[in-house]
Amino acid sequence: MSLIQTQGLTLSHDGQTVLRDVNFAIEAGEIVTIVGPNGSGKSSLLRALIGALKPTAGKIIRQPGLRIGYVPQKLQIDGTLPLTVQRFVNLPRRQKPQAIKDALATAGVPELIERQMVDLSGGQFQRVLLARALLERPDLLILDEATQGLDQPGSAAFYRQIEAVRQDMGCAVLMVSHDLHVVMAASDRVLCLNGHVCCEGTPETVADAPEYRALFGSGTQGALALYRHDHDHHHHGTDCDGHHQETENA
Amino acid sequence: MLDDFILRAGLAGLGVALAAAPLGCFVIWRRMAYFGDATSHAALLGVALALATDLPITAGVLLVAMVMALVISTLSGRNVSADALLGVMAHSALALGLVAVSLLPGQRVDLSSYLFGEILAVTRFDLGVIWGGAIAVAVLLAWRWSALLTATLNPDLAQASGGNPRREQLILTVALAIMVAVAIKVVGALLIAAMLIIPAATARPFARTPEAMAIWAVVLGAIAAVGGLMASLNFDTPTGPSIVSIAAALFALSSAFSAVRPALRRRG
Numbered sequence: 001m002s003l004i005q006t007q008g009l010t011l012s013h014d015g016q017t018v019l020r021d022v023n024f025a026i027e028a029g030e031i032v033t034i035v036g037p038n039g040s041g042k043s044s045l046l047r048a049l050i051g052a053l054k055p056t057a058g059k060i061i062r063q064p065g066l067r068i069g070y071v072p073q074k075l076q077i078d079g080t081l082p083l084t085v086q087r088f089v090n091l092p093r094r095q096k097p098q099a100i101k102d103a104l105a106t107a108g109v110p111e112l113i114e115r116q117m118v119d120l121s122g123g124q125f126q127r128v129l130l131a132r133a134l135l136e137r138p139d140l141l142i143l144d145e146a147t148q149g150l151d152q153p154g155s156a157a158f159y160r161q162i163e164a165v166r167q168d169m170g171c172a173v174l175m176v177s178h179d180l181h182v183v184m185a186a187s188d189r190v191l192c193l194n195g196h197v198c199c200e201g202t203p204e205t206v207a208d209a210p211e212y213r214a215l216f217g218s219g220t221q222g223a224l225a226l227y228r229h230d231h232d233h234h235h236h237g238t239d240c241d242g243h244h245q246e247t248e249n250a
Numbered sequence: 251m252l253d254d255f256i257l258r259a260g261l262a263g264l265g266v267a268l269a270a271a272p273l274g275c276f277v278i279w280r281r282m283a284y285f286g287d288a289t290s291h292a293a294l295l296g297v298a299l300a301l302a303t304d305l306p307i308t309a310g311v312l313l314v315a316m317v318m319a320l321v322i323s324t325l326s327g328r329n330v331s332a333d334a335l336l337g338v339m340a341h342s343a344l345a346l347g348l349v350a351v352s353l354l355p356g357q358r359v360d361l362s363s364y365l366f367g368e369i370l371a372v373t374r375f376d377l378g379v380i381w382g383g384a385i386a387v388a389v390l391l392a393w394r395w396s397a398l399l400t401a402t403l404n405p406d407l408a409q410a411s412g413g414n415p416r417r418e419q420l421i422l423t424v425a426l427a428i429m430v431a432v433a434i435k436v437v438g439a440l441l442i443a444a445m446l447i448i449p450a451a452t453a454r455p456f457a458r459t460p461e462a463m464a465i466w467a468v469v470l471g472a473i474a475a476v477g478g479l480m481a482s483l484n485f486d487t488p489t490g491p492s493i494v495s496i497a498a499a500l501f502a503l504s505s506a507f508s509a510v511r512p513a514l515r516r517r518g
Contacts, residue, residue, distance in 0.1 A: 047406060050406060050409050050410040051409050051410070052405065052406045052409040052410075068410050068411075069410075070406065070407060070410030070411070072404050072406050072407055075403060075404050075407070077403065078278075078279050078280075078281065080278045080279055080450075080451065080454055081279045081402070081403075081460060081463075082454065082457045082458050082459055082460060082462070082463055083403075083459065083460060084458055084459055087459045087460065087461075088403075090396075091396055091399055091400045091403070091407075092396045092397055092399075092400040092408065092411050092413055093396070093411075094396075116458065136411060142410070
């Protein structure tokens with residue numbers, strides 16, 4: 001059984017449909033990335049999967065006892081709230097001191113335990129969020145634009161960490177990202193959204209799909225290829241005649 | 251022993267400080283200050299209701315505060331643009347309450363005792379109500395503490411860990427209504443929100459964790475309650491406002507401390 005599965009999932013916000021008829025499943029140990037333009041329903045899909053958004057139609061089936069580790073897009077901590085890293089990772093449940101040390105080490109920030117959350121840099125903050133999510137011993141790790149505000153080397157390092165975490169803990173990973181090429185290279189499967197599922201498959205399949213190119217142009221093709229080490233010169237006949245020129249240049 | 255009205259007043263003030271401080275922490279962390287205002291100002295409507303129907307004052311206030319808190323909570327959610335709405339509700343509730351009390355036939359109601367409290371007239375029964383409510387609020391907050399804190403940081407984070415942020419919001423709403431009902435006798439409808447917010451804000455510079463901040467707020471609130479009571483006896487000033495004035499003075503000291511602390515650290 002899939003960890004989590006949606007059937008004909010439709011989501012609305014303020015009476016407007018943001019996502020319709022999504023059939024999606026993620027299996028144990030998979031890394032799946034969701035891409036799509038702003039307002040394409042990416043975050044809504046994640047929020048529905050964690051239970052924060054009720055489906056307008058369709059259903060979400062979770063494996064019984066599924067543990068989700070969630071790394072939100074943004075966590076605004078009010079300046080009036082004093083909070084050390086140690087206290088934060090103990091929310092909502094108290095964790096063993098050794099488990100906390102291990103999780104912070106896995107997330108790459110073992111030295112921050114005594115610091116105040118508001119004093120952390122963007123990269124440190126995201127890693128502490130990751131450590132907290134790992135302490136839930138998740139079967140499924142969900143990350144929403146987790147590298148927003150990080151520079152490119154920073155986000156590349158963050159994704160390497162995610163891959164390492166997957167290897168260590170064997171959890172499935174579902175993430176949304178703007179860093180198309182970096183994140184897609186690390187994924188087993190990519191889901192391209194634009195109010196519905198445009199296309200899905202391996203990063204290569206999606207990067208070549210005309211629906212994907214219509215959304216993002218073929219400019220990302222070259223960047224993706226950097227990570228694949230095999231520049232493709234596939235010709236797709238009717239699929240992408242209009243983009244033929246750029247494909248050759250990629 | 252409880253025959254001494256000053257002792258009863260002191261205990262009433264301490265009871266309010268005990269519950270108001272940790273609840274006030276959530277009020278400022280969640281930026282609900284106006285929410286507190288609107289709910290406590292609605293207490294006056296509750297007084298009018300109680301006088302008109304021969305209900306106990308506490309019951310009338312609790313009922314109206316609960317309804318008001320639920321209405322605002324539903325209307326505004328955590329939407330920041332609800333600021334104006336909350337301002338409208340806070341002052342309208344106060345004005346309507348004043349009008350409603352004055353329309354009651356046959357009785358001459360001493361408004362100022364409901365607006366500013368009447369801590370020196372606290373009876374043993376009042377003391378029981380105040381401490382009963384204060385303990386209920388404290389227990390409610392202690393029981394839900396971690397869940398409330400997680401939901402305050404980020405509702406989605408709470409949801410993903412199996413929590414229910416809407417339920418936590420409801421718990422805070424109920425706690426706030428209880429708080430208003432028991433504090434009206436001590437500091438009055440106008441100044442309840444002050445007892446929520448000022449000790450919590452004063453505690454902020456001294457705390458590294460949420461729990462430490464709540465404990466500091468209780469201590470500072472208690473100092474304000476006892477200090478204000480003594481000052482009012484000494485200088486013959488109204489007690490509720492005296493308590494809030496002491497709390498405000500402590501806040502000024504704490505702000506000054508946090509302003510000079512970086513300089514002290516550099517030298518030390």
